[in-house]
Amino acid sequence: MKLLLASALLAAVAQADRADDLVNRMTLEEKISYLGGRGMGTYPDDGWYVGTVYGLDRLDIPALLYNDGPQGFRDDARPGTTTAFPSGLNIAATWDTEMAGLWGDKMGKEFFDKGANVMLGPGLNVARVPVNGRNFEYMSGEDPVLGATLVPHVIEKSQAHKILANAKHWVNNNQETNRNSVSSNLDERLRYEMYYPPFQAAIDAGVGSFMCSYNKINHVWSCENPETLLTDLKGNMGFEGYVMSDWGATHSPSLMEGLDQEMADSDFMSYDNLKDMPIENIDASVKRILKPFITVGAFDITDEENADRSIYNNVTSDEHFQAARTIAANSHVLLKNDNDVLPLTADFWTNADMNVAMFGTQAFDNAIGGQGSGRVDAAWKPTPLDTFKARAAGGEYGSDSDKVSYYGDPESDDDIAEMKTAAEAADVCFFWISTMSGEGGDRGSLSLDNDAHVAQVAEHCKKSVAVVTTPGAALMPWSDSIDAILVNFMPGCASAFATMDVVLGDVNPSGKLPITFPNVENQEGFTEIQYPGIDDAENVTYTEGWSFGYRFYHYHQAQPNYYFGEGLSYTTFDLTKATVDGQSVKVGLKNTGSLVGSAVPQLYLQLPEECDEPLWMLKKFEKISIEAGEEATVEFDLTDRDLSIWNVDDDVFEKCVGDATLRVAFSANFNDEDSYIEKDLTIA
Numbered sequence: 001m002k003l004l005l006a007s008a009l010l011a012a013v014a015q016a017d018r019a020d021d022l023v024n025r026m027t028l029e030e031k032i033s034y035l036g037g038r039g040m041g042t043y044p045d046d047g048w049y050v051g052t053v054y055g056l057d058r059l060d061i062p063a064l065l066y067n068d069g070p071q072g073f074r075d076d077a078r079p080g081t082t083t084a085f086p087s088g089l090n091i092a093a094t095w096d097t098e099m100a101g102l103w104g105d106k107m108g109k110e111f112f113d114k115g116a117n118v119m120l121g122p123g124l125n126v127a128r129v130p131v132n133g134r135n136f137e138y139m140s141g142e143d144p145v146l147g148a149t150l151v152p153h154v155i156e157k158s159q160a161h162k163i164l165a166n167a168k169h170w171v172n173n174n175q176e177t178n179r180n181s182v183s184s185n186l187d188e189r190l191r192y193e194m195y196y197p198p199f200q201a202a203i204d205a206g207v208g209s210f211m212c213s214y215n216k217i218n219h220v221w222s223c224e225n226p227e228t229l230l231t232d233l234k235g236n237m238g239f240e241g242y243v244m245s246d247w248g249a250t251h252s253p254s255l256m257e258g259l260d261q262e263m264a265d266s267d268f269m270s271y272d273n274l275k276d277m278p279i280e281n282i283d284a285s286v287k288r289i290l291k292p293f294i295t296v297g298a299f300d301i302t303d304e305e306n307a308d309r310s311i312y313n314n315v316t317s318d319e320h321f322q323a324a325r326t327i328a329a330n331s332h333v334l335l336k337n338d339n340d341v342l343p344l345t346a347d348f349w350t351n352a353d354m355n356v357a358m359f360g361t362q363a364f365d366n367a368i369g370g371q372g373s374g375r376v377d378a379a380w381k382p383t384p385l386d387t388f389k390a391r392a393a394g395g396e397y398g399s400d401s402d403k404v405s406y407y408g409d410p411e412s413d414d415d416i417a418e419m420k421t422a423a424e425a426a427d428v429c430f431f432w433i434s435t436m437s438g439e440g441g442d443r444g445s446l447s448l449d450n451d452a453h454v455a456q457v458a459e460h461c462k463k464s465v466a467v468v469t470t471p472g473a474a475l476m477p478w479s480d481s482i483d484a485i486l487v488n489f490m491p492g493c494a495s496a497f498a499t500m501d502v503v504l505g506d507v508n509p510s511g512k513l514p515i516t517f518p519n520v521e522n523q524e525g526f527t528e529i530q531y532p533g534i535d536d537a538e539n540v541t542y543t544e545g546w547s548f549g550y551r552f553y554h555y556h557q558a559q560p561n562y563y564f565g566e567g568l569s570y571t572t573f574d575l576t577k578a579t580v581d582g583q584s585v586k587v588g589l590k591n592t593g594s595l596v597g598s599a600v601p602q603l604y605l606q607l608p609e610e611c612d613e614p615l616w617m618l619k620k621f622e623k624i625s626i627e628a629g630e631e632a633t634v635e636f637d638l639t640d641r642d643l644s645i646w647n648v649d650d651d652v653f654e655k656c657v658g659d660a661t662l663r664v665a666f667s668a669n670f671n672d673e674d675s676y677i678e679k680d681l682t683i684a
């Protein structure tokens with residue numbers, strides 16, 4: 001152990017030396033050439049990386065090649081040559097560190113094979129407003145601990161491929177409306193406790209780069225904000241890598257304010273603008289940029305390895321498609337399963353007379369990802385209709401079967417009369433419903449597209465299943481009339497297979513909601529001051545404090561449609577006991593059903609009243625697989641940090657001493673007292 005530490009330390013010293021040495025050998029012009037990009041699509045000549053910094057042959061430094069994005073390598077010039085992985089929000093919905101690692105590993109490999117050395121992701125912002133058009137990209141959902149627990153696995157596994165990950169968008173880029181002018185106004189304590197933890201976890205896992213965002217924070221542009229960049233990120237949070245601006249988010253030569261690199265061009269961070277700035281600051285930023293590449297091995301790739309790397313490669317594969325399928329299946333959230341209509345057993349499919357009716361254009365024109373820089377064009381995107389037909393035919397994809405049919409007007413999801421007749425004749429109805437969003441705009445509403453037929457048709461079905469594809473929370477006014485609801489967010493290229501796996505019971509669903517699903521639009525009552533902002537939408541003020549997402553519903557005793565953390569399994573689990581010993585909490589649970597399945601016990605904590613944080617906050621969770629009838633124990637060791645609040649005078653997290661209360665539960669739904677175990681916790 002000691003030896004390992006010593007050699008790690010030596011390696012760290014050697015890397016610092018190497019970066020120092022490189023910088024010492026650079027001319028001023030060469031140094032400054034690292035502080036800004038060379039434009040989009042400039043390398044190779046007719047290739048297409050979204051960001052480029054030229055290499056320096058003289059010193060054997062390769063070009064820095066950046067590419068979108070957070071759910072796979074976006075190659076617009078060569079669509080279909082990379083894997084369209086499930087979105088960041090799907091990773092949040094898995095509540096599964098292993099899935100986060102698998103996602104990071106496969107994406108990192110594709111970036112490496114495409115010749116890039118920076119992956120512009122993961123997206124880590126905590127979802128504040130449900131309509132944010134980019135919520136699908138963020139792997140924190142509405143909770144800082146959810147993101148902070150999952151992100152280290154993404155960073156470690158992706159950077160193991162000798163590329164850098166990029167934590168974005170730093171920070172409080174919590175809406176797309178007016179993102180290029182709006183100021184997110186909030187105090188320091190709220191930033192540290194609610195919005196920074198996933199970013200802190202990325203730093204602690206060794207993330208090499210950060211991206212500052214388009215918006216302002218407290219009236220100062222994010223990319224020239226000394227408080228968030230210097231005091232917070234590089235100061236208190238200990239980030240040693242570099243900060244690049246979002247594309248076009250630089251407004252001045254911001255070297256002295258904490259920006260290391262302008263992207264995608266060098267309009268402000270140019271030689272003329274920077275040449276007279278203090279050389280220590282120039283050197284420090286260049287070292288910050290070079291060091292992480294050295295650390296992950298990006299500057300030590302052998303010629304042999306390099307020979308196989310190119311943007312022209314087709315880097316997707318059946319193996320990666322299968323990984324996307326596994327992750328998507330594990331991110332399906334089963335919200336409802338009345339009368340156990342799911343899973344449909346294998347003999348159902350082989351029954352000669354079985355008849356499945358499908359409704360909703362998502363059945364054959366399926367959304368799999370959001371729009372904007374986070375989009376990836378799939379090499380292959382099987383549709384639910386053809387996937388289910390092939391299953392019914394017992395053949396390969398493409399095999400036809402008249403046991404599974406689509407009904408309705410494919411242009412409008414309409415033709416209610418035909419749908420009702422089909423529903424009555426069917427053994428099972430599937431309603432495929434979706435909506436989309438993307439970068440640059442928020443959602444006008446939380447409604448799903450063209451779902452008016454669901455309530456009207458579902459009551460004619462013997463069994464009804466809705467499969468909802470959505471970039472965030474969705475309104476489901478028809479949820480009472482449907483037997484089973486599966487939500488799969490923005491599930492990636494393999495989603496039809498993944499849904500099939502879940503529907504058949506080959507994968508027992510274990511996803512949990514990473515965000516609350518409300519009953520009505522703006523159920524949290526965001527005022528214009530809070531969203532989208534006042535003064536020509538220049539100021540958005542976070543007056544809600546902690547009270548958004550599930551915390552809002554607790555605080556105001558309001559009822560959402562489905563709570564954060566909810567999600568059913570084909571088996572059932574009971575919490576059998578919880579014991580507290582100091583800061584350690586042991587939780588007993590039992591699989592009380594007849595199938596193996598995974599549970600996600602969740603620990604929520606209410607700190608002592610003195611600490612002025614009156615809400616239940618998720619502190620720990622763990623996904624655990626348990627055999628039918630078996631019991632298991634999960635041990636949650638609460639760290640001092642888990643029991644702390646941010647002290648704004650001393651700039652440290654400080655333990656909140658006093659009498660706290662904790663709840664161990666399977667979701668943030670505390671309506672039924674029997675569904676959770678409550679314990680006192682003395683914080684000393």
Ligand SMILES: *[C@@H]1O[C@H](CO)[C@@H](O)[C@H](O)[C@H]1NC(C)=O
Nearest residue numbers: 079080081314316317318379
């Ligand atoms: C890339 O490879 C996959 C299979 O590995 C294939 O399905 C796909 O069509 C290929 N993409 C292109 C654009 O040829």
Ligand SMILES: *[C@@H]1O[C@H](CO)[C@@H](O)[C@H](O)[C@H]1NC(C)=O
Nearest residue numbers: 183219534535536537538539
């Ligand atoms: C936004 O708030 C700041 C601080 O209160 C104020 O100075 C500024 O004028 C506001 N913006 C507009 C457009 O009114």
